[in-house]
Amino acid sequence: MSVYEHAYKPYAGPLTPEWSRFLIIPRHAYRDVFASKLFTGFFALCFVCPLVMAILIYLHHNLTFMAAFNISQIDLQNVFPINSAFFQWFLSVQAVLSGLLTVLIGPPLISRDLANNALPLYLCRPLSRAEYVIGKMSVLMILISAITWLPGELLYLFQSYLEGAGWFANHLWIAGAIFIGSWSSILLLALLSVTISAWVKWRLAASAGLVGLYLISSAVGLMIDGVLQTRWGGIFSWSIVMRTIEDSLFRRPNSAGLPSWMALPTPAAWIMFALFLSLCLFLLTRKVRAYEVVR
Amino acid sequence: MENASDITDQPLASVAVLPDAPAERAAEPVISLDGLSVQFGGRPILKELNGELRGRAIGLLGPNGAGKTTLIHTLLGFHAPSSGTAHIFGRDIRVEAKQIRTLIGYMPERDSFISNMSCVHFVRIMAELSGLPEEAALERAHEALFYVGLGEARYRKLGTYSLGMKQLAKLAQAVVHGPRLIFLDEPTNGLDPPARARMLDLIRHIRDSGKAHILLSSHLLRDVEECCEEILIIKNGRIAVYCNLEEERKSNRKFLELETRGEREAFVDAIGELGCEYALTSERRLKLVLQEEAQIRDLYRIAGEHSVQIRRLNYKRDSLEDIFLKAMEEGNGVAHAGGPRT
Numbered sequence: 001m002s003v004y005e006h007a008y009k010p011y012a013g014p015l016t017p018e019w020s021r022f023l024i025i026p027r028h029a030y031r032d033v034f035a036s037k038l039f040t041g042f043f044a045l046c047f048v049c050p051l052v053m054a055i056l057i058y059l060h061h062n063l064t065f066m067a068a069f070n071i072s073q074i075d076l077q078n079v080f081p082i083n084s085a086f087f088q089w090f091l092s093v094q095a096v097l098s099g100l101l102t103v104l105i106g107p108p109l110i111s112r113d114l115a116n117n118a119l120p121l122y123l124c125r126p127l128s129r130a131e132y133v134i135g136k137m138s139v140l141m142i143l144i145s146a147i148t149w150l151p152g153e154l155l156y157l158f159q160s161y162l163e164g165a166g167w168f169a170n171h172l173w174i175a176g177a178i179f180i181g182s183w184s185s186i187l188l189l190a191l192l193s194v195t196i197s198a199w200v201k202w203r204l205a206a207s208a209g210l211v212g213l214y215l216i217s218s219a220v221g222l223m224i225d226g227v228l229q230t231r232w233g234g235i236f237s238w239s240i241v242m243r244t245i246e247d248s249l250f251r252r253p254n255s256a257g258l259p260s261w262m263a264l265p266t267p268a269a270w271i272m273f274a275l276f277l278s279l280c281l282f283l284l285t286r287k288v289r290a291y292e293v294v295r
Numbered sequence: 296m297e298n299a300s301d302i303t304d305q306p307l308a309s310v311a312v313l314p315d316a317p318a319e320r321a322a323e324p325v326i327s328l329d330g331l332s333v334q335f336g337g338r339p340i341l342k343e344l345n346g347e348l349r350g351r352a353i354g355l356l357g358p359n360g361a362g363k364t365t366l367i368h369t370l371l372g373f374h375a376p377s378s379g380t381a382h383i384f385g386r387d388i389r390v391e392a393k394q395i396r397t398l399i400g401y402m403p404e405r406d407s408f409i410s411n412m413s414c415v416h417f418v419r420i421m422a423e424l425s426g427l428p429e430e431a432a433l434e435r436a437h438e439a440l441f442y443v444g445l446g447e448a449r450y451r452k453l454g455t456y457s458l459g460m461k462q463l464a465k466l467a468q469a470v471v472h473g474p475r476l477i478f479l480d481e482p483t484n485g486l487d488p489p490a491r492a493r494m495l496d497l498i499r500h501i502r503d504s505g506k507a508h509i510l511l512s513s514h515l516l517r518d519v520e521e522c523c524e525e526i527l528i529i530k531n532g533r534i535a536v537y538c539n540l541e542e543e544r545k546s547n548r549k550f551l552e553l554e555t556r557g558e559r560e561a562f563v564d565a566i567g568e569l570g571c572e573y574a575l576t577s578e579r580r581l582k583l584v585l586q587e588e589a590q591i592r593d594l595y596r597i598a599g600e601h602s603v604q605i606r607r608l609n610y611k612r613d614s615l616e617d618i619f620l621k622a623m624e625e626g627n628g629v630a631h632a633g634g635p636r637t
Contacts, residue, residue, distance in 0.1 A: 125425045286556065
């Protein structure tokens with residue numbers, strides 16, 4: 001084809017690698033997402049916490065600076081010790097922001113395509129249903145990565161640089177905890193978000209569904225625990241399951257200080273996590289189709 | 296990066312689109328159906344379809360619910376066959392669906408868009424998803440929109456388009472990556488006469504370019520008749536009729552019906568001497584079978600020599616409507632000779 005010749009011509013040029021095509025979806029989605037000044041401002045705000053944490057790490061290792069402001073290093077060590085709790089706290093703050101970010105951009109991801117009957121257009125091209133879903137999830141996964149494990153690992157490296165190679169080697173498990181803890185949150189948020197988006201067409205309802213699921217699951221979990229005096233109600237609570245997983249990764253059992261009879265065993269939390277992801281995948285396979293077949 | 300020509304040329308060189316080369320056209324079918332059956336919830340929708348389609352433009356006809364759209368969706372890989380399979384350019388839809396979709400463009404029947412974006416952006420994304428690099432995708436998106444006649448409106452949001460413009464935008468996204476086979480599902484649906492004529496012009500233009508095959512599904516017989524050279528009529532999930540319209544037209548060209556004025560005895564004798572069989576059907580009308588070597592101009596010449604006026608000359612031909620209606624009246628599984636195996 002040519003603008004001037006107005007003739008039909010096949011394309012014979014190079015093609016992009018097949019594995020990379022799902023990334024086209026987030027690339028174009030970001031045009032819409034960052035067109036909103038509100039979202040751009042919120043996203044910038046998500047980097048305040050990593051910045052503050054970096055400053056704290058810096059202060060820990062800068063005697064001159066602290067002396068100038070009459071702060072003793074020992075006080076600072078007591079108030080903000082740089083240990084697994086420090087990094088877990090960082091991840092907890094960023095997890096809340098990740099949740100808000102998901103509520104802002106997650107709901108329309110698939111529902112818009114369903115409402116506009118766009119799925120046949122995606123799926124009639126060399127793009128599988130799995131790649132389509134991964135592409136949609138990537139919109140969230142990339143943004144949440146940018147505010148969770150990426151700055152978390154940078155903070156870890158910064159601390160290692162200032163503390164010395166010994167600290168880096170001895171605390172390598174913290175780097176692993178940051179990475180795995182972040183990705184478990186990312187997977188949960190992204191998968192849950194696209195699942196709700198695939199089943200609920202209205203954006204507001206989908207956003208409310210996301211928040212509601214978090215609140216209701218937490219309330220139900222605590223209610224079961226309280227009424228039946230058991231620890232197993234926690235398996236229904238999204239927040240308790242994720243907290244238990246993080247605690248195990250950061251080697252801080254029951255960091256929330258729950259009564260010991262309420263603490264959920266770590267394997268149970270992982271099993272619930274896996275079951276929840278499987279349920280989301282099952283629901284997605286039911287809904288993400290080029291055309292719904294009326295049987 | 297792989298190359299588009301790598302995909303299209305390697306095992307398919309022998310079936311490259313050469314519409315006017317019968318030997319090559321005969322070499323490999325565009326679509327071959329091998330006992331293709333599709334069921335939804337145990338209910339058979341397509342029943343053991345067999346056949347080979349080779350034309351540049353293939354019309355897919357059938358009453359509502361016959362299985363036309365299901366056939367297209369199955370060829371695109373949206374539905375898995377319950378038994379049998381189909382091949383597109385020699386590739387099995389069961390095992391090479393992704394590669395096949397690189398070679399196909401699809402214009403769906405219903406409105407299908409990605410919301411809240413300009414048309415050029417939409418077509419560009421579709422090109423990128425087909426594997427074109429960013430720059431090539433953008434360039435071809437502009438070209439495709441100029442090609443279909445939306446050049447001036449390409450920066451407008453799709454939501455502001457009229458129905459006719461939306462149909463053209465759907466066509467643009469179907470051809471932007473230069474596919475070798477284009478599925479058009481009811482492309483003239485809801486169009487006013489000028490828009491319909493424009494759409495059919497574009498379809499004929501693509502067909503005549505010889506660079507792509509077209510499978511046109513429509514319930515408008517006129518559209519299919521104007522654009523297609525082969526037709527496949529589906530009824531109750533089975534192939535009711537396959538026919539090559541070109542050959543049908545050629546064979547129909549021999550049968551003529553004339554209305555004359557003047558003394559015609561000498562005229563009909565002269566026609567008989569020309570080797571044509573004839574029958575007088577009324578005082579002024581006659582039917583005749585034109586021989587291979589005789590031309591219509593010979594009839595006018597003879598009429599002039601015998602002072603006979605030819606007031607009307609009609610081809611006695613089966614229109615597509617006749618063929619369609621016959622197929623609907625006849626039982627299932629009836630195919631014309633030389634058509635698909637049933």
